[in-house]
Amino acid sequence: SSSGGFGEEVDYTITGIDAGAGIMSQTDQAIEDYNLSNWNLQASSGAAMTSALGDAIANEEPIIVTGWTPHWKFAEYDLKYLEDPEGSYGDGDDIHTVVRQGLEEDLPGAYQFLDQFQWEASNMEEIMVEIQDGTEPAEAAAAWVDENEDMVSEWTDGVEEVDGEAIELVYVAWDSEIASTNVVGEVLTDLGYDVTLTQLEAGPMFAAVADGEADGMVSGWFPNTHASQMEEYGDSYEDLGPNLEGAITGLVVPEYMDIESIEDLES
Numbered sequence: 001s002s003s004g005g006f007g008e009e010v011d012y013t014i015t016g017i018d019a020g021a022g023i024m025s026q027t028d029q030a031i032e033d034y035n036l037s038n039w040n041l042q043a044s045s046g047a048a049m050t051s052a053l054g055d056a057i058a059n060e061e062p063i064i065v066t067g068w069t070p071h072w073k074f075a076e077y078d079l080k081y082l083e084d085p086e087g088s089y090g091d092g093d094d095i096h097t098v099v100r101q102g103l104e105e106d107l108p109g110a111y112q113f114l115d116q117f118q119w120e121a122s123n124m125e126e127i128m129v130e131i132q133d134g135t136e137p138a139e140a141a142a143a144w145v146d147e148n149e150d151m152v153s154e155w156t157d158g159v160e161e162v163d164g165e166a167i168e169l170v171y172v173a174w175d176s177e178i179a180s181t182n183v184v185g186e187v188l189t190d191l192g193y194d195v196t197l198t199q200l201e202a203g204p205m206f207a208a209v210a211d212g213e214a215d216g217m218v219s220g221w222f223p224n225t226h227a228s229q230m231e232e233y234g235d236s237y238e239d240l241g242p243n244l245e246g247a248i249t250g251l252v253v254p255e256y257m258d259i260e261s262i263e264d265l266e267s
């Protein structure tokens with residue numbers, strides 16, 4: 001059924017994020033699965049997507065974005081996921097901690113902490129909202145760590161402190177991963193590590209851990225969003241399992257749009 005010319009109102013454009021993100025491949029798949037032949041997926045960045053979303057909502061204009069949970073946008077705006085009857089986005093992910101092979105021998109304390117790191121979407125969203133309100137990520141993370149000693153002490157239970165051992169974590173500038181990586185970096189700093197946080201694109205992030213260039217990352221959206229990276233690099237990294245369960249990816253629109261499913265996007 002036609003969605004009342006919704007496509008024309010948004011110039012048949014889906015506002016995406018960085019080209020290498022898994023959600024972008026999932027959206028390419030959705031365009032194919034739903035025969036959205038005259039729709040195009042605009043690559044930009046996480047920040048550009050959220051500012052376009054904010055501008056559209058401020059003017060109550062139509063917009064469709066590649067969206068994911070956990071994310072501050074659901075706390076800030078009235079949004080909904082479009083139903084995905086073809087399952088192009090899969091049925092959700094857990095966010096995994098992934099480290100280089102050999103880390104357990106080289107940095108046993110960091111390895112144990114990273115293995116014990118586990119939290120909920122609500123914890124991550126608290127930090128994301130602070131960062132969105134203008135607080136520097138490292139500052140927002142340090143404040144959260146100070147306010148959540150009980151949870152942090154579970155993560156560091158039995159972990160030896162060190163004196164300046166170097167560790168490098170890699171991440172992509174997705175709001176969720178900026179929050180989690182800065183929290184993990186803060187705790188490692190408190191444990192005595194000399195921490196480097198390096199921002200990369202998604203492919204290079206996985207490659208850096210797989211070839212041992214970096215020590216680890218907390219950004220593996222498994223099994224759906226990063227299915228291709230799991231396939232390409234899965235034999236070369238060590239997956240320490242979920243640090244956050246119940247993540248979601250999909251197409252997201254403001255509630256004021258009278259459209260409910262991807263199949264309503266006319267071709």
Ligand SMILES: C[SH](C)CC(=O)O
Nearest residue numbers: 021022023068174225
């Ligand atoms: C946090 S983003 C949904 C992850 C990705 O799309 O690769």
